Amino acid sequence: MAELTLLEAARAGQVLAPLAAAARAEGRDPEELRRHLAAGRLVVPANPRHTALRPLGIGEGLRTKVNANLGACDVSSSLEEELVKLECALEAGADAVMDLSTGGDLDAIRRAIVRRSPVPVGTVPVYQAAVEAVARGDSLADLSPDDLFAVLERKAADGVDFMTVHCGITREALRALRSAGRVTGVVSRGGALMLAWMAHRGEENPFYAQYDRLLDLARRYEVTLSLGDALRPGSLADAGDGLQMRELVLLGELAERARRAGVQVMIEGPGHVPLHQIQAQVAVAKSVCRGAPLYVLGPLVTDVAPGYDHITAAIGGALAAMAGADFLCYVTPAEHLGLPSAAEVREGVMAARIAAHAADVAKGVPGAAEWDRRLSEARQRLDWEAQAALALDPARVREFRARTQAAEKTPGTCTMCGRYCAMKLAAEAVGRAGG
Amino acid sequence: MAELTLLEAARAGQVLAPLAAAARAEGRDPEELRRHLAAGRLVVPANPRHTALRPLGIGEGLRTKVNANLGACDVSSSLEEELVKLECALEAGADAVMDLSTGGDLDAIRRAIVRRSPVPVGTVPVYQAAVEAVARGDSLADLSPDDLFAVLERKAADGVDFMTVHCGITREALRALRSAGRVTGVVSRGGALMLAWMAHRGEENPFYAQYDRLLDLARRYEVTLSLGDALRPGSLADAGDGLQMRELVLLGELAERARRAGVQVMIEGPGHVPLHQIQAQVAVAKSVCRGAPLYVLGPLVTDVAPGYDHITAAIGGALAAMAGADFLCYVTPAEHLGLPSAAEVREGVMAARIAAHAADVAKGVPGAAEWDRRLSEARQRLDWEAQAALALDPARVREFRARTQAAEKTPGTCTMCGRYCAMKLAAEAVGRAGG
Numbered sequence: 049m050a051e052l053t054l055l056e057a058a059r060a061g062q063v064l065a066p067l068a069a070a071a072r073a074e075g076r077d078p079e080e081l082r083r084h085l086a087a088g089r090l091v092v093p094a095n096p097r098h099t100a101l102r103p104l105g106i107g108e109g110l111r112t113k114v115n116a117n118l119g120a121c122d123v124s125s126s127l128e129e130e131l132v133k134l135e136c137a138l139e140a141g142a143d144a145v146m147d148l149s150t151g152g153d154l155d156a157i158r159r160a161i162v163r164r165s166p167v168p169v170g171t172v173p174v175y176q177a178a179v180e181a182v183a184r185g186d187s188l189a190d191l192s193p194d195d196l197f198a199v200l201e202r203k204a205a206d207g208v209d210f211m212t213v214h215c216g217i218t219r220e221a222l223r224a225l226r227s228a229g230r231v232t233g234v235v236s237r238g239g240a241l242m243l244a245w246m247a248h249r250g251e252e253n254p255f256y257a258q259y260d261r262l263l264d265l266a267r268r269y270e271v272t273l274s275l276g277d278a279l280r281p282g283s284l285a286d287a288g289d290g291l292q293m294r295e296l297v298l299l300g301e302l303a304e305r306a307r308r309a310g311v312q313v314m315i316e317g318p319g320h321v322p323l324h325q326i327q328a329q330v331a332v333a334k335s336v337c338r339g340a341p342l343y344v345l346g347p348l349v350t351d352v353a354p355g356y357d358h359i360t361a362a363i364g365g366a367l368a369a370m371a372g373a374d375f376l377c378y379v380t381p382a383e384h385l386g387l388p389s390a391a392e393v394r395e396g397v398m399a400a401r402i403a404a405h406a407a408d409v410a411k412g413v414p415g416a417a418e419w420d421r422r423l424s425e426a427r428q429r430l431d432w433e434a435q436a437a438l439a440l441d442p443a444r445v446r447e448f449r450a451r452t453q454a455a456e457k458t459p460g461t462c463t464m465c466g467r468y469c470a471m472k473l474a475a476e477a478v479g480r481a482g483g
Numbered sequence: 484m485a486e487l488t489l490l491e492a493a494r495a496g497q498v499l500a501p502l503a504a505a506a507r508a509e510g511r512d513p514e515e516l517r518r519h520l521a522a523g524r525l526v527v528p529a530n531p532r533h534t535a536l537r538p539l540g541i542g543e544g545l546r547t548k549v550n551a552n553l554g555a556c557d558v559s560s561s562l563e564e565e566l567v568k569l570e571c572a573l574e575a576g577a578d579a580v581m582d583l584s585t586g587g588d589l590d591a592i593r594r595a596i597v598r599r600s601p602v603p604v605g606t607v608p609v610y611q612a613a614v615e616a617v618a619r620g621d622s623l624a625d626l627s628p629d630d631l632f633a634v635l636e637r638k639a640a641d642g643v644d645f646m647t648v649h650c651g652i653t654r655e656a657l658r659a660l661r662s663a664g665r666v667t668g669v670v671s672r673g674g675a676l677m678l679a680w681m682a683h684r685g686e687e688n689p690f691y692a693q694y695d696r697l698l699d700l701a702r703r704y705e706v707t708l709s710l711g712d713a714l715r716p717g718s719l720a721d722a723g724d725g726l727q728m729r730e731l732v733l734l735g736e737l738a739e740r741a742r743r744a745g746v747q748v749m750i751e752g753p754g755h756v757p758l759h760q761i762q763a764q765v766a767v768a769k770s771v772c773r774g775a776p777l778y779v780l781g782p783l784v785t786d787v788a789p790g791y792d793h794i795t796a797a798i799g800g801a802l803a804a805m806a807g808a809d810f811l812c813y814v815t816p817a818e819h820l821g822l823p824s825a826a827e828v829r830e831g832v833m834a835a836r837i838a839a840h841a842a843d844v845a846k847g848v849p850g851a852a853e854w855d856r857r858l859s860e861a862r863q864r865l866d867w868e869a870q871a872a873l874a875l876d877p878a879r880v881r882e883f884r885a886r887t888q889a890a891e892k893t894p895g896t897c898t899m900c901g902r903y904c905a906m907k908l909a910a911e912a913v914g915r916a917g918g
Contacts, residue, residue: 225913231859234909247912283859323805324845349841351855355879359837362794363801370758386887402794406784410759420786424718428667444790452821474669477682478660
């Protein structure tokens with residue numbers, strides 16, 4: 049019999065090395081993580097072939113994690129540019145990266161990213177399948193199910209830790225879409241590719257029809273499945289509709305089958321969701337999928353702010369994470385408009401980390417509130433260097449301070465409040481009143 | 484007898500011109516606004532001497548409004564720079580501005596802002612009182628209560644529409660502060676100035692002790708009072724403590740006295756508040772102050788992100804507004820670090836408008852969700868010009884698109900997804916399956 053997977057071992061009471069490392073990384077009790085992992089409420093995406101990996105956990109009770117998407121496309125980018133973006137995402141504090149390349153030498157880019165990345169690496173294999181088919185003058189629909197599974201296996205063999213597979217979109221959904229009256233039909237690229245495949249071939253989604261084969265592959269390579277929400281709402285108007293909820297129910301069933309097969313599984317979530325629906329959507333996803341880690345793509349709380357979607361996503365992400373989402377996919381200011389520059393990758397990671405941390409304070413994740421307290425103590429002491437060192441982005445704080453100091457007429461005056469520093473004035477007043 | 488104030492007239496069943504204009508501005512029923520104004524749940528800050536004003540309402544049932552702070556200080560800025568920032572804030576869509584200048588020719592700056600601003604203008608008069616005292620070689624404490632009231636009257640006579648007055652911080656609070664164990668004592672500059680005044684003179688806060696005189700002045704000039712929260716938390720650790728809540732209770736009493744005197748009144752709110760406390764804090768502020776419009780300063784949901792506090796405030800502001808806050812004070816990326824540049828003023832207004840609009844969708848403000856739907860319909864049609872025109876910031880969308888198009892190898896390809904546009908693919912698939 050094959051070796052136990054992380055999930056099978058956890059169920060058997062064993063803490064394998066990646067799980068132990070994940071517990072260590074957050075200063076947590078390995079036994080607590082083992083229990084959550086065994087129950088499917090926590091995953092440790094750790095493909096043994098990803099040798100540079102420092103494993104981390106995603107799920108119940110842990111710090112909320114942030115993913116940054118990388119990826120060359122047929123319009124722009126190169127291997128070198130993607131590696132710059134990888135460095136940029138890591139430096140900004142991303143907990144995981146996904147390589148979503150659809151252009152350039154896909155295998156070379158992915159292998160380079162896996163080789164260099166200490167954080168878990170994810171992909172959406174159907175992108176590469178489509179790109180390769182088109183490069184041969186075919187279309188995705190010319191690929192057989194065997195061809196599709198071959199692409200998945202190639203990626204797994206390269207050390208990819210988690211894969212988004214759109215196995216919840218079926219021929220029934222294709223029919224339902226016609227009369228659904230959605231404003232923005234399907235906005236998941238992987239989902240749209242699967243729809244196109246089904247429509248052209250008149251066959252069922254192979255990742256659904258041959259789901260056991262998918263599980264077998266994931267089990268053999270210890271790949272964590274991320275069940276993609278192909279029917280996620282792409283506009284506030286479509287949020288929470290029957291299409292989305294039907295797919296979610298199906299993903300819940302598939303998640304259960306994955307766990308039974310010893311395969312770790314996450315659920316991908318929306319999308320564009322109005323503020324007042326977020327808590328309910330997270331609660332439903334958690335109940336339907338029996339506590340599986342929830343990986344949200346935003347959610348974006350308005351459609352009207354292209355150019356600022358890192359902010360619309362930070363609002364939604366904070367609320368979602370407070371409600372129980374475990375993993376936030378970053379959104380950059382370039383979302384809906386183009387591919388992000390390296391600076392925008394950084395901005396996106398920072399915005400998502402703010403959302404994640406604000407939620408961690410709310411959820412009572414150990415150590416979260418203490419970070420805020422320490423920074424505020426430095427602020428009250430007017431200790432600028434300690435504030436910078438404790439800040440989410442020390443470089444940015446130092447940059448602002450340098451600008452401020454250059455503008456100061458009187459050295460030592462704080463430009464934040466000029467001569468009238470509330471904290472100084474108040475401290476003196478309280479001291480005087482007490483004396 | 485003097486003319487009726489807006490509030491007195493509303494109680495008498497009359498819709499005066501500013502209230503009618505405010506209703507028209509949002510396409511709402513004047514009678515509905517009159518009822519809310521009469522009950523103190525809505526204000527229309529409109530000093531008759533502010534002739535450039537286009538009145539707007541703040542409160543129950545209306546669109547959430549956004550304020551941008553302007554203000555020269557002793558370290559930097561000039562009248563010209565402040566007018567550039569005013570234009571920038573207005574162009575970005577600020578609904579109101581506050582002139583918080585503490586440097587330069589304060590009267591000249593304020594008068595120029597009032598003269599040019601079509602939106603309500605607010606100030607914090609005690610700043611100017613302190614600055615003028617220091618300029619004469621004195622300190623704020625050398626000013627008598629009469630001197631302080633004279634500054635307020637000068638501003639009212641200049642056409643200021645609303646004034647922040649820290650009348651809820653008293654000698655009792657000064658004593659309580661000594662043993663409160665706060666991480667960041669007092670972070671309200673106006674509050675700290677009042678504390679300093681009380682500590683030096685050993686007297687009670689004149690805006691509290693002579694509150695009827697303050698109401699009389701506000702009544703005569705039709706100035707809306709914004710009761711400042713001098714003891715707002717300046718760090719997550721201090722949020723919701725007894726000091727903050729005691730001041731809030733006092734503000735509730737003072738708000739009731741204002742309404743009885745025919746004076747419109749808003750309540751200022753926190754501050755730094757962890758995500759999980761925001762809803763409760765807003766609910767308590769609303770109940771204690773009997774539905775008075777709530778003007779929140781953030782709230783910032785973490786202390787650790789200086790350089791990105793427009794984002795921490797957008798998260799908190801969205802949640803607060805969804806819970807019932809009516810007016811968001813913007814926060815710029817420069818918060819805690821220095822004064823904002825014109826570009827940062829713009830960034831701050833946009834972030835706050837995103838929060839306000841996301842909350843308006845959640846609250847069901849008429850027309851809010853429709854805006855999102857129209858933009859998403861344009862997105863589904865791949866109509867880039869309509870998307871830009873409908874966007875919160877059309878200029879930014881066009882700037883991103885220009886960059887994207889310059890990078891395109893194949894004209895007409897959308898760099899958002901390269902060749903693989905989910906919306907196109909899905910629309911084709913659904914069409915094919917149906918055909």
